[in-house]
Amino acid sequence: MQIFSEGQVHFYAENNQLRSAKVFFNPFRRIDRDLNVLFIESLGKHNLRGIDAFGASGVRGLRLAKETGCFSEMVINDIKTEEIIKKNISLNRLGKICRASNINAFYLDSLGKFDYVDIDPFGSPASFLMASIDTTKLGGVIAITATDTAALYGKANKACLRKYGSLSFKSTYFNETGLRILLKKAEETANLKGFSIEPLFFDVRRHYIRAYFKLVSQRESEIGYIYQCSRCINRTLSPMERCDYCGAKMLKTGPLWLGKIFDKKIADRMHLLSMREERFSNYKEYLDILRKEIEIPTYYTTDSLASLLKTNERKIEKFDARTVFNPKGFRKEGSLQDVVKYYSSIL
Ligand SMILES: C[S@@+](CC[C@H](N)C(=O)[O-])C[C@H]1O[C@@H](n2cnc3c(N)ncnc32)[C@H](O)[C@@H]1O
Structure with a gap:
């Protein structure tokens, strides 16, 4: 076990990014955790009750609790690492806000309702979606991570169909369709309980997809298909048999989420914070591009x-x-x- 520092916290973890590690820690996911802190701060809410459901060392929950100042309670949960989480909470003197737990994330709702629920398992978050929805207050925020990018990015189509119920496909915009397939799965699961999702922010990189969404009352679903040309880069949202550019066959792919994938006001606030605060300054350019993105698919x-x-x-x-x-x-x-x-x- 080794001691690490990230943001404003210190913690014990293993210098090993394998599943077999006793306490998993991947330093390359720092970007994701920095943006997580920035995202929560940009919501401007306080006294939140949060859960880092797949805590590992607890670095994410510790950082959210210490750096954002937005939480009055943060449960840091992990089926395997409760003792190390306890040690890391006291190392950072966060005992007043954070507490450790060790339940299986399939039963998160036994811990009550939360304003913020973080799902960061190995691989796909699909099987934990229902539990996360059950444990989130209406209007609360859920963040999910998927690291099974082969399935979502069109390289393992059978796995995608099995886990997400969608036909994925290789395209020049594969990472956006990966996010949209993941959001479709979240919406579909929320619908089973009479809710819908409202996407707030995303962080999509080569090895992971993070989606942040609000749980809202059920609305008309924004789920549909993309018709992608089997030969060229043409694509359309309305059914088309033959490509109107090159004449090749169009392939029906999806279903996927076709609504908004982030909230412009939140992106603006995140950008503003990145301009004002040195600790977020690395993300200025990224957030400036994001806040100006046109909200149309692909x-x-x-x-x-x-x-x-x-x-x-x-x-x-x-x-x-x-x-x-x-x-x-x-x-x-x-x-x-x-x-x-x-x-x-x-x-
Ligand atoms: C990818 S790591 C989490 C990384 C962490 N969020 C971070 O930012 O460093 C996944 C963790 O989930 C835990 N885990 C796996 N299945 C679980 C389950 N069903 N319930 C709770 N924890 C689980 C593992 O022990 C492991 O520590």
């Missing part, structure tokens, strides 16, 4: 358009509707013909 990339048109690749800095999903990605409403016209107009 993005295009400059390299895929250059190869479609057999032309020079345009510089992404010249596009005014960029996306955080891809450093070469931008959004444009309309058909592929409209996108091609827009792309070609940028010199």
Whole structure:
């Protein structure tokens, strides 16, 4: 066991990112935890009751409790590591706010209702969604992590169908569809209990997807399909048999969440905090792109358009509707013909 520091906390963990580690800790997920702290602060709420349901060392729950000042109670739970969590709580003198527990996250609701529930298991969070919904207050926030990106990013289609009930697919915007499939699963599960989700923020990287959403009363679901050309980069949300750009067969993929994937006001506040506070300054540029994102599904990339048109690749800095999903990605409403016209107009 070794002592680590991250943000404003110190904690014992093992320097081992394998499932077999006694106390799992992945230092490369710091970005995710920094953004988690920033997200909670941007909500501007206080006296929250939170649970870090898959605590491991407890680093996430400890940081949320100490750095945000938004929680009056934080339960840090883990089926395996309760003793080390207790030790880490006292190391940080957080005994007044944090307490350790060791229940199986399938039975989270035995701990009462929470304003904030964090689900960060190994692999897919799908099987813990129902328990997280049962233990969240109406209007409360749930954050879920998926690290089974092969399934969600279109590399393991059978696994995606089995775990999420959707046909995933390889595309130039694979990470956005991964997030949308995950959100669809969350919405579908919430619907079973008479609720809906309202996505607030996301953090999508190569090895994980984090989605933050609010639990709200049931609304009309924003779930649908994407029709993707089997040959070129054309895609549409309305049924199409043959691609209207190259004539190849269109593939029906999904179902997936087609509504908003984040809340603009929260993105604005997160950006403002990143401008004001040194501890968040690394995320200024990222959050500036996010808050300006156009809220339409799927993005295009400059390299895929250059190869479609057999032309020079345009510089992404010249596009005014960029996306955080891809450093070469931008959004444009309309058909592929409209996108091609827009792309070609940028010199
Ligand atoms: C990926 S780690 C969590 C990482 C941690 N959130 C962080 O940011 O460092 C997953 C943890 O979940 C715990 N775990 C696995 N299945 C569980 C279950 N059914 N209920 C509660 N904890 C569980 C494991 O012991 C492991 O420590």
